[in-house]
Structure formats: structure tokens, C-alpha cells
Amino acid sequence: MKxxxxxxISYLIFSLLGVSAMAQDPAPPPKTVATKPVAQRGxxxxxxxxxxxxxxxxxxxxxxxxxxxxxxxxxxxxxxIRVRENFMNEMEDSVDSFKAN
Amino acid sequence: xxxxxFVLLILSLQAHAQKSPATKAINSAENxxxxxxxxxxxxxxxxxxxxxxxxxxxxxxxxxxIAKYFLGLSLMKLKLYQxxxxxxxxxxxxxxxxxxxxxxxxxxxxxxxxxxDNTLLDYSLTNLKEADLSGVSKxxxxxxxxxxxxxxxxxxxxxxxxxxxxxxxxxxxEALYLLGIIYLKQNKMSEGLNYLEQLYDKNITRSIxxxxxxxxxxxxxxxxxxxxxxxxxxxxxxxxSKDNPMYRQAQKELTxxxxxxxxxxxxxxxVQTLHTPYYENFYDPESLQLRSIILLFICQTxxxxxxxxxxxxxxxxxxxxxxxxxxxxxDADFYAKEIAEVxxxxxxxxxxxxxxxxxxxxxxxxxxxxxxxxxxNKLTYLKRIKAEQELVRKTFLDKAPTTxxxxxxxxxxxxxxxxxxxxKAGEILGRMLAAKELELSQFVADMxxxxxxxLNAKKSEAHTKYVESINNVEKSNNSDLESRNFFTxxxxxxxxxxxxxxxxxxxxxxxxxxxxxxxx
Numbered sequence: 319m320k321x322x323x324x325x326x327i328s329y330l331i332f333s334l335l336g337v338s339a340m341a342q343d344p345a346p347p348p349k350t351v352a353t354k355p356v357a358q359r360g361x362x363x364x365x366x367x368x369x370x371x372x373x374x375x376x377x378x379x380x381x382x383x384x385x386x387x388x389x390x391x392x393x394x395x396x397x398x399i400r401v402r403e404n405f406m407n408e409m410e411d412s413v414d415s416f417k418a419n
Numbered sequence: 420x421x422x423x424x425f426v427l428l429i430l431s432l433q434a435h436a437q438k439s440p441a442t443k444a445i446n447s448a449e450n451x452x453x454x455x456x457x458x459x460x461x462x463x464x465x466x467x468x469x470x471x472x473x474x475x476x477x478x479x480x481x482x483x484x485i486a487k488y489f490l491g492l493s494l495m496k497l498k499l500y501q502x503x504x505x506x507x508x509x510x511x512x513x514x515x516x517x518x519x520x521x522x523x524x525x526x527x528x529x530x531x532x533x534x535x536d537n538t539l540l541d542y543s544l545t546n547l548k549e550a551d552l553s554g555v556s557k558x559x560x561x562x563x564x565x566x567x568x569x570x571x572x573x574x575x576x577x578x579x580x581x582x583x584x585x586x587x588x589x590x591x592x593e594a595l596y597l598l599g600i601i602y603l604k605q606n607k608m609s610e611g612l613n614y615l616e617q618l619y620d621k622n623i624t625r626s627i628x629x630x631x632x633x634x635x636x637x638x639x640x641x642x643x644x645x646x647x648x649x650x651x652x653x654x655x656x657x658x659x660s661k662d663n664p665m666y667r668q669a670q671k672e673l674t675x676x677x678x679x680x681x682x683x684x685x686x687x688x689x690v691q692t693l694h695t696p697y698y699e700n701f702y703d704p705e706s707l708q709l710r711s712i713i714l715l716f717i718c719q720t721x722x723x724x725x726x727x728x729x730x731x732x733x734x735x736x737x738x739x740x741x742x743x744x745x746x747x748x749x750d751a752d753f754y755a756k757e758i759a760e761v762x763x764x765x766x767x768x769x770x771x772x773x774x775x776x777x778x779x780x781x782x783x784x785x786x787x788x789x790x791x792x793x794x795x796n797k798l799t800y801l802k803r804i805k806a807e808q809e810l811v812r813k814t815f816l817d818k819a820p821t822t823x824x825x826x827x828x829x830x831x832x833x834x835x836x837x838x839x840x841x842x843k844a845g846e847i848l849g850r851m852l853a854a855k856e857l858e859l860s861q862f863v864a865d866m867x868x869x870x871x872x873x874l875n876a877k878k879s880e881a882h883t884k885y886v887e888s889i890n891n892v893e894k895s896n897n898s899d900l901e902s903r904n905f906f907t908x909x910x911x912x913x914x915x916x917x918x919x920x921x922x923x924x925x926x927x928x929x930x931x932x933x934x935x936x937x938x939x
Contacts, residue, residue, distance in 0.1 A: 399712055399865070399868075399869070400865060401679075402644075402675050403645070404603070404641070404644065404645040405641040405644065405645070405672060406600075406603070406604065406645075408637075408641065408668065409600050409603075409638065409641055410600065410792075411791060411792035412596075412634050412637070412638065412792070413566070413593070413596065413597065413600075413792075414535075414792055414795075414796055415630065415631060415634035416592040416593045416595075416596045416618070416631065416634065416635075417535060417593055
């Protein structure tokens with residue numbers, strides 16, 4: 319029983335010591351450049367400047383497709399519109415107009 | 420006893436031999452009497468007499484053949500060509516004498532030319548040798564052969580035969596026209612135009628309203644169009660007068676010529692004639708398409724939209740009706756009834772009687788098909804048969820013949836011909852409607868593409884306007900507008916009529932619109 323008491327007390331002491339050992343180091347503060355404090359009415363405030371020179375920023379622009387069509391000036395009528403090259407069908411139909419009676 | 424029997428046998432044989440020549444002599448005498456009546460030019464009486472001999476039981480076959488031959492000739496003299504063809508065909512098939520057979524075939528050639536019956540003509544000509552042909556028959560023989568060879572794409576043989584026609588008759592119009600077509604198809608423009616110019620020269624002196632004159636002018640105009648001689652084609656199309664049956668077609672082809680010459684304003688003037696209420700009962704999607712194309716070329720996008728909407732309202736439902744109709748099989752009688760319904764409606768419309776059209780096929784579609792060559796020819800043939808029926812009734816004057824007479828015989832033949840011809844006309848209409856469906860599907864696709872181009876043009880106009888409104892800082896000085904108190908829409912003139920037309924309006928439109936395309 320004595321041993322048990324002794325063991326539990328020592329366990330408690332050691333665990334508290336471990337907690338303090340396992341605690342993280344506090345995060346390092348961001349790099350700041352010391353600036354002149356900006357004086358305001360009745361209060362002193364400091365301006366913070368953040369530097370992202372070492373950070374990679376990616377971006378892109380979106381172009382609408384309509385613009386590419388609006389740039390086209392001339393109509394491509396040759397392929398779309400069927401232009402009559404002859405009236406051969408009508409001529410074939412009119413053969414009977416010249417039959418002798 | 421044996422000797423007596425032998426003598427009796429010989430005597431009986433002699434008596435029989437005497438009887439046949441007597442019978443022969445009597446029937447030949449009847450024929451001779453009928454021929455005498457024929458030579459006195461009493462063809463009605465002669466026809467009745469020959470009919471009795473031709474279909475009698477007692478006459479021998481030779482006399483029957485002669486009687487049928489002269490029956491055919493008598494009926495030809497009475498201008499009953501359809502009826503005359505039947506006995507002559509029997510003679511051409513059954514006669515022993517080559518002379519009579521040849522003569523029967525020659526008369527059949529004449530009849531088929533009168534009736535414009537290609538089947539009968541082909542039958543007659545295939546049974547005649549070239550050496551047996553007389554002048555007129557030779558011309559028809561080579562002309563028919565040339566046409567058949569041309570349709571079978573045997574071009575060189577067709578040219579040879581058609582040139583033989585011109586050797587017999589240098590002014591044969593059919594041969595000149597066919598040679599023109601053949602050479603144009605082969606892209607031999609100068610030879611083709613040479614023949615069409617001869618045809619033109621032959622017909623230009625006819626009356627202005629003559630259909631043949633119009634056809635000759637159109638033929639040469641089409642030849643110039645194909646040769647890309649737009650100005651010459653335009654001048655010829657303008658020669659067609661307003662009351663010529665070919666005026667509507669001439670206006671359409673004139674529009675194409677002017678379009679190809681880039682004379683858009685003149686082209687719009689002519690195409691507007693085709694869209695007056697006067698022509699609203701004609702099936703003509705091509706003119707609507709052409710109007711849309713010209714308006715697109717001059718950047719009148721709002722007007723293009725109107726033409727496209729008209730097409731969608733008129734021709735797209737027509738296409739749907741046609742495709743539904745053609746998807747289910749119909750017999751020739753169905754189409755024959757549709758033709759009869761349209762003819763009835765047209766006749767009543769001419770008398771200003773209002774009757775609701777009850778056909779299943781749109782009226783303007785059947786009406787336009789009836790104006791086209793295969794169906795038009797068949798309906799003309801039918802009209803001739805019905806006219807011959809009337810002529811038979813007037814010639815023989817029997818109200819209801821009870822005995823078998825020429826009258827009854829003729830009416831029976833003609834009734835059968837009417838039924839067969841109506842059925843044939845129905846078959847032709849069925850085939851034409853299938854072709855129209857295919858043609859209309861192509862127009863629907865083309866108009867879809869034009870709609871795309873129209874929307875594209877509208878978008879670029881809107882873009883231009885927007886840019887201009889941003890760039891224009893100063894307002895234009897339009898002080899003169901404030902003094903006017905009325906305005907008309909651009910491209911129109913104030914005119915007090917609405918929905919009417921005047922005869923002198925047709926063909927006299929002047930398009931006043933502008934070319935709104937951007938000038939770079």
C-alpha cells in the first residue's frame with residue numbers, strides 16, 4: 319500500500335513534467351520590418367507590410383468565344399448558299415413545248 | 420352404185436366450191452359498196468358499214484381485216500383518233516398483206532402524233548423498217564429514236580439521229596431544241612447556243628402571247644445563263660410578256676441573272692413580283708430563298724427575318740404534310756381523286772363560287788405539279804379523250820345505243836381510256852410528290868443555314884451600333900427632321916392601297932432600299 323501510494327505520486331509528478339516537456343514551442347512570429355509607427359490623434363498605431371516575394375501566385379484570364387466570331391468580316395457564302403448554275407431540269411421539262419402537231 | 424355415189428360426191432364438192440366464191444363475192448361486194456360510200460366522203464355512214472362487216476360472224480378473215488382498216492381510216496377522217504387506233508392496231512398485227520400492215524403502221528404514227536401518245540408512237544415505229552418510212556414518218560422516227568437515245572445517255576447516237584431529222588426537215592423544232600440541250604449538258608456552249616439561236620429565230624415572229632415563242636426565248640435565255648452571259652440572258656428574259664404562260668418562271672430566272680450580275684436592287688424588284696397576292700397559290704420555295712439571299716447580301720437583316728418566317732409558316736408545314744403522306748402507301752386512285760378535287764376547285768374559283776377545298780394535299784402543291792411537264796401532258800391527253808367522247812355523241816346522235824354500233828364501240832373504248840389515263844395521272848402525281856418532299860427537305864436545310872447567317876449579321880450590326888454609340892461624342896445635326904410631321908419606313912413609298920394588286924404593278928416594282936453593308 320505504501321509502495322502503491324509512492325508509485326502513484328511519482329507517476330503524477332512525472333506525467334506533469336512530461337506535459338510540460340511535450341508542449342510545443344510557440345510559433346515564430348512573421349517577419350516584420352520595423353516601421354515608423356504611424357501617429358494618429360491621441361493614439362499610436364503601427365502599419366504592417368506583408369511581403370509575398372517568395373510566394374508563388376497562379377492565375378489565368380478567360381476569353382469569351384464570341385469575340386473570335388465577331389472578328390470575322392466576310393461571309394462564306396460559297397459553301398452555304400446553293401447558287402443556280404443552270405436550268406437544265408426546266409429545259410428537260412419543256413421538250414414537249416416543241417413537239418410538232 | 421359406186422359410180423353413182425362417186426358422181427354425187429363430185430357434184431356436191433362442186434356445189435360447195437361454187438358457194439364459197441359466192442359468199443366471198445357477197446362480202447367483197449359489201450366492202451366495195453362501203454368503200455364507194457367512203458370515197459363519196461360520207462365517213463359516218465362508211466364507218467357504220469365497215470363496222471358491220473368487221474365484226475360480223477359470216478365474213479371471212481380477209482374481208483374483216485380490210486373492213487377494219489377502212490373503219491380506222493373513216494374514224495380518222497371523223498377526227499376520232501383514239502377510237503381509230505384500235506382497229507388499226509388489230510390490222511397491223513393480223514393482216515397478211517404487207518402493204519396493208521405498213522399502211523396501218525403509218526396511220527398509227529400519224530394518230531400517235533395527233534394524240535401526243537408516246538407509247539403508241541414507240542409501238543408503231545419499232546414495227547416499221549427505216550426503208551418503209553415516208554417523209555413525215557421518217558422525221559418522227561429519227562426524232563423519237565434521238566429522244567430515247569438521249570434519255571439513255573447514248574449521246575453520240577442521239578446526235579446522229581437528230582441531225583438526220585434536220586436533213587429531212589431543217590426547221591424541225593424538237594430536233595433543234597434537243598440538240599441544244601445535249602450540247603449544253605456536255606458544256607459545249609457554242610454548239611448548243613447555235614441550235615437554240617436557230618430555234619429562237621424561227622419562233623420570234625410568232626404572236627407575243629404564243630407559248631412556243633415564250634419557250635424558244637426561255638431556251639436561249641437559259642443557254643446564255645449557263646454560258647455566264649448574264650446580260651444577254653437578262654435581255655431575253657425581259658422579252659417575255661406578262662400574259663405569256665412562262666412569265667412567272669421568266670421572272671425567277673431573271674432574278675437569278677440579275678443576282679449573278681450583282682445588280683441586287685434590280686433583282687429585288689423582279690422577285691417582289693413573285694411574292695404578290697397574285698402568285699400566292701403557286702408552290703415556289705426557291706423564290707423565297709432567293710429573296711432571302713439577296714437581302715442578306717445587302718445586309719437587310721430585318722427583311723431576311725421576315726422572309727425566313729414566311730418560309731417557316733408556309734413550307735415547313737407543307738413538308739411535314741408531305742412526309743406524313745409519303746410515309747404511308749397510297750394507290751393511284753387516291754392521287755387521281757386529289758387531282759379531280761383541285762380541278763373542281765379551280766373551276767369554281769374562276770366562276771367566283773366559294774367552296775372549301777377538301778383535298779388532303781395542299782392545293783398550291785397539286786396545282787403547281789399539274790403545271791409541270793409529265794402530269795400536264797397526261798392531263799392534256801385526258802382532256803383530248805373527253806373531247807373525243809363529246810365528239811362521238813355529237814357525230815352519231817344516238818342517245819343510248821342498244822345494239823352494237825360504231826357509237827357504242829367508240830364510247831366503250833373511250834371510257835376505258837379515260838379510266839386508264841386517270842390512273843396513270845395519279846401514279847405520276849405520287850412520284851412527283853415524293854420528289855417534291857426531297858426537294859423541300861433541301862430547301863428547309865438551306866433556309867436553316869441562311870437563318871444562321873442572318874443571326875450572325877444581326878449580331879455584328881448590333882456590335883457596330885454599340886461601338887458607334889460609344890465613339891460618337893457629338894450628336895448629328897438633324898434639324899431638318901423637326902420640320903417634317905410624317906415618316907415612312909426605309910425602303911417603302913406611301914401608297915394608298917393595302918392587300919390589293921394592280922395589273923400594271925406586276926413586273927413594275929422598283930426596290931428603294933439601301934445597301935446597309937459596312938464600308939471598310
